[in-house]
Structures are given as structure tokens and as C-alpha cells.
Amino acid sequence: MPTLSKRVQDTFASPFRKFLPLARATKKRGIEVIHLNIGQPDFAMPTDLLNNLWDDSKPNFVPYGVAEGEDELRKAWTAYYSKFNVDLRFKDLIVTTGASEAILFALLGIADAGDEIIVPEPFYANYNGFAQMAGVNIVSLFSSIEDGFPIPKIEDFERTIGPRTRGILLSNPNNPSGKVYDEDTLIALAALAKQYNLYLLVDEAYSEFVYEGFSFYSAMQLSGADDHVIVIDSISKRFNACGTRVGALISRNHQLLENITRYARLRLSPPMLGQAFSIKALQLPSEYHDRLRTDFSNRRSRLLERLDQMEDVLYHAPEGAFYLFVQLPIDDSDRFCAWLLTDFEYEGRTVMLAPGTGFYSTPGKGKDEVRIAYILDVDHLNNAMDCLEAALKVYPGLKKPVASVV
């Protein structure tokens, strides 16, 4: 048979999904799999958002839309940003097919093959894959779970800048660490980007989900760095509509957006049905997110309580988003996550988690870490934690306490 490309064979395997074939086999054996591997919450959305999605005001077929996204959606989305004290204009935002496409378009638009972007580690695993697709090298800035995932110092960012560095990419709140960047850090990063003539790309998919004691500061609030700042946004997590595939690329650098629109024109338009939904969702009253935040906060509390009862488990309480990155007494998180699906059950159930290795580009990091998405109700979370607790007693690759090794 003809050969495959080298790049497809080298392509990063998504830690959220690479074990799905195993999970399917587990379910076939009659075992319930509790999916905490992916950020897909179970909250119902206001039902009328999905009724009459393609109403009589629309044509009686589904045409291509505008490459940059429908005018009405761009208006609704930029208006929505006023809740973050951001004054956006229509032209500052182009609609993409999920944040995924926004990330790919941004990388292609700011960097050529062989160029570099700096990304604080751990980071959203699929950045690895999109960087590979674009031929861009990720230069990671490591921070450790033992230290509570501190945001790297500005001097550390600066030290990492090289002749091929094109930008700094981060997610705020951070997936998977749950860290939230404060205003001062973002201002300092914008100053650094200006000094070295770099882009500052901030993925704000989780900006609605910041817990008590912390506050969200959008990179679009930064002043004096309009040419440098790019924000990536998404309808998915914000409105529990991951499957609509609607995201956005936001910048006041219109020359950049106009150039990136060439890529948007190639794929003709973002999904029209998802856009019709998004226009309605972005006009929901802010109480909608107040309620979601309360629910997530309760789930988070319960999860932390359960983990506190387990031995040799280390975490940093999330400040935002809905993930917990946790260190476990295990030899290999890939092996552990697979084993949970292939060789383990507790009362007819098991739990699917995302192995930590995928969230680093530094080889060997994350081997004893997993990501838990607290996206299900407290009952499901409890069942999942029962599984985890039991698994950590019988998993064959458990790290022995140092004393017993001697």
C-alpha cells in the first residue's frame, strides 16, 4: 500500500480520546464508564435555545454563510464582551469552527514552519497537535504540581525568547491546571510581547468559570498592545454546546484578521446551524452563568473532599475552569488510564481519565498526573471517586512509599 505521510504518523494522540476504543470494549462487557476524560459538562441548556433553530426569517435551505461569520453573531458576541468590561467592535471578531480552528488559523497566520511559540506548561493538550499540523515548535515553560503550578516569571518568559519566537500562547483560566492569570501578569506579558515584537495569544474558553477569591481579566482589556493581542474564544464550554463547533478569533490587529480570513474563505463558512444557536445563547441573561458557576463550585468542593481522603494524592485547588490536575502514586498515567478501562471495575463501574503526559511537551513530565474533568453531577463524581479510591489500592503499578522500598 502507498505510505502514509510521516507527519500523520507522528501526530499527537489526543489524551482525551485516545483510549475511547478501550472504553467502548469496557462498555460492551457491561461495565459503566464514567467519563471524566473530556470537558463535556452535563448541564441542560434552556430548551428554547434548541427549538425552532432555523426559523422562518431564514431561507428554506441552509446556505453558505459569510467566511468571517454571520453579522448577527459577530454583533451578539462583541456585545457580550461588555460583561468583561471589553469594548469590542464588529470587525474585531471572526467566527471559527470551534476554538480548534481559531488556534490552527492563528498559528498559521503568525508563524511559518519551523518558527516557535512559547507555552507555559502544563497546557491544553491539543495545542501539541495543532502546532504539529502547522509545523510550529512549542517551547514550553515548565511549572510543577509540587509548587502549585506557579505562573512562570516574566524573566523566565524573556529567557525563552529566541530568534524564531513568534508568540506566547496561554489559556486563562488554564486548562488543565485551573490557574487564573491576574491583571498585573497579563500587563507584564503584553509589555514583553511589545518589547520583542511578539504576539500574545490568550485562549479564554473558560472565562465564565472563575471561583470565589479570583477574578478574570480578559486580554482584550489590555491597552496599548492592540497589534499584539489575540484572544481565542468558544461557545462550547460557555453554553454547554461543545458539539455546535463555534469559536472565535478576536484581535484589534485588523491586518492580521484580514489575512487570516483567507484561510476562513477556503473553508467557506463556519457551521450555520451552530451559529444560529450561538446568536441566541450569547443573549442569555447573566444569571445563566451565575447558576453554572455555583454548580461547578459545588462539584469542585465535593471532588476535593474526596481526594483529601485518599493517600499520596497531590493537587492544587482550581481557581478557574472545571478541571483538576492531580498527582497520583502511579508509575505511568497512560498505563493507569488504560488499565482502569481494561482490567478494573468497582461495583460494575470504572472511570475514564485523561493521562497527564499529553499536557506537557517536555518528555517524561506528567507521568504520575491525570486530569479529572468535574463535569458530571455529584452522584456521578462520587461514584467515579469510589472507583479511583479502589483503583489506587489494587493498581499493579502503584508507587510504593519510600519506607517500604528499603
Next chain:
Amino acid sequence: MPTLSKRVQDTFASPFRKFLPLARATKKRGIEVIHLNIGQPDFAMPTDLLNNLWDDSKPNFVPYGVAEGEDELRKAWTAYYSKFNVDLRFKDLIVTTGASEAILFALLGIADAGDEIIVPEPFYANYNGFAQMAGVNIVSLFSSIEDGFPIPKIEDFERTIGPRTRGILLSNPNNPSGKVYDEDTLIALAALAKQYNLYLLVDEAYSEFVYEGFSFYSAMQLSGADDHVIVIDSISKRFNACGTRVGALISRNHQLLENITRYARLRLSPPMLGQAFSIKALQLPSEYHDRLRTDFSNRRSRLLERLDQMEDVLYHAPEGAFYLFVQLPIDDSDRFCAWLLTDFEYEGRTVMLAPGTGFYSTPGKGKDEVRIAYILDVDHLNNAMDCLEAALKVYPGLKKPVASVV
């Protein structure tokens, strides 16, 4: 400001869309623009396909789907192929975000940066852009409008194969030439692909639209070349649902599909609302397409009648699809198409066309050709042809007949 990547600045500008800003300005001046620039037909779809799209059988939110597409859609789509005498299995088809994504994934999966694919010319213009995104070089095989766009001879394909050739890409029926590949040609191309260990990629987005006297032969009907054949398909044109953004990548080479699924997993899932629509659409009775074919055939006849009445206009009657690629007595199709929008009107109207240059990769080709999409009803087509006829009398860049130059 920070620089843009070289590649985004070099990115191919879509001939279907690059003049849209001009068209917007035209409309602002109160002039009606008849859009024959893009393959977006005006046929109503059965209305119940769009009602109750997200019914009670589904969760009360819109979750991520399966990266390879929803099981139900894959089943409906493979079953639909029986109408082309193709026996497909569930695993032979993965769902993509439009055919656009299928093309990009296929190129990334079979070719590394710097590799080549052979494409008969003229071809679907956006192949140029997707090849650029993937860093793959298009080696084109020219055929001329004067000769009626003959499909290149097998010897010509063979002569073009070099050490970096990874595949042959064609669309059948061809957009923009309207040529239909016959069974013998496809069998010969598959044999060539086997002999040189190449992929044969066939874009069959228009397979429902083949006119009297011609018949469609799907590359999935080819036997003995399962590892080599890749078909690209789309819901868009087939069901007048371009905006749903649902396409497919089809192959019996499962190793290839499994590898490409890594790209699919990165972007998580195809649009779920569009997939819900597609499941219903693929189960429409075949009378639906019989009627569409009749309507397109009538539009085609009227368009050809009108062109026959104009001087110095050359075309080859389309055998399939719904485009007419036509040679006009003009100096420069880009200039002409822009001029139609900026400096021309006839009875308060003008027509937007796609300049021919974008459908070639050979520089200088297509300069006196335009693509006309006959996707509107006969009244609109007549109005558009009134405009074209009038324009060809007053356009400042008209080619003078040789006699008058002397």
C-alpha cells in the same frame, strides 16, 4: 506590529469570495448583484428536514460527538452509497467538517511538506489553498477550453509522476469544467496508482448531478485498489445544505483512516446540528434528486441558449455539476469580474462571477475565462445574462477581433 507569517501572506485568495467586499459596496449603491460566483443553489429543501432538528431522543444540550462522526450518520451515508452500486461498510467513512476538511486531512495524511500531488487542470480553486496550508505542491496537467477540456491521457499522468508524487487528485464530475470521468478512465487511473504506489483521490461532491447522455462511476466501485482509493464527499451540494458543513472522507484503506482520525480527534467532532440534519437528508427518496437534476438541466439549457447568442464566447457544455467554464473576449478575468461590480450596471443590476485564473495553477491560464454557477432560477439567470451580454459590449478591456487590430 509583529510580522505576519509568510505563508498567510502568500495564501491563495478564493476566486469565489475575494471580490465580496466589492459586491457589498455595489449593493450599498442600490445595485442588485446576481451571485453566480459560488455554488450555492436556491432550491428549497423539504421543510421537515429543518424542523425539530434536535429532537427529544437527544440530550438537552449539544455535546461533542465522536471524532469520526456519529454512528447513525455513518450508517445512513454508507447505506446511501448503494444507489451508486457501492457496498460500503461503516468503517469506510469518517465524517468531516465539510469536504474542505476532508481535503485538508487527506493531503496532510498522504503527503509531507514538499511532496507533490498531480491535479488535472482546471480544478476546484480551493485545492490551491488547501495544498498551500499543507505545504504540498500541486503539479497540474493542463487541458484547454479550446479542445473541450479533454481528460488528460494516462501517458500524460504517468509522465508527470516524480519521486515526490504522492497521489492524483481530481473531481468527478469536474468543477469547474463539468467533465465526467468514465469507468475506463477511472480503472486506468487506479491501475496507474497501483503501479506507482500512489493514492487516487476523487472528489465526488457533485455525483448526483450528471446530465443526460453521461453516467457517474464512483471511485468506490473500483475493485482491487482498496488501499489506493480515497473519495471525498459532501452533504453541501447534494442536499443544498452548504452551510451545515458536513463532508466525508471515504476509503477501504483503514490504516489511512485510522491515522487521519488523529487529526479528527484534535478538532474533537464535526458539527452535531449539521450531522443531525444530514442523517435525515440521506434518507430522502431518490425522487428528490431526480427533480433537482431536471431543474438544473433546464437552467443549463437556458444558459447555453443565452451564451450561444453572444459573440466570441466559447464553452464546453457541462456533462455534470452545475458550473459553466466559459471563455470570453476579455483581457483579464480578474479585472473583468471586479469591473462588473465597480463600474458596471444594466437596468439596476450586475452579475458576480468567479474569475478563471484561480482554477489553474499554471500561471497565466484562465485569464480570459470565468466560471458561471447556474444555481439560480431561470429568471435570475436571464437577468444575469442580460448583464453579461451588455457588459461584453462596453467593457474597456474587450479583446478586439484580429481584423480590427490590423
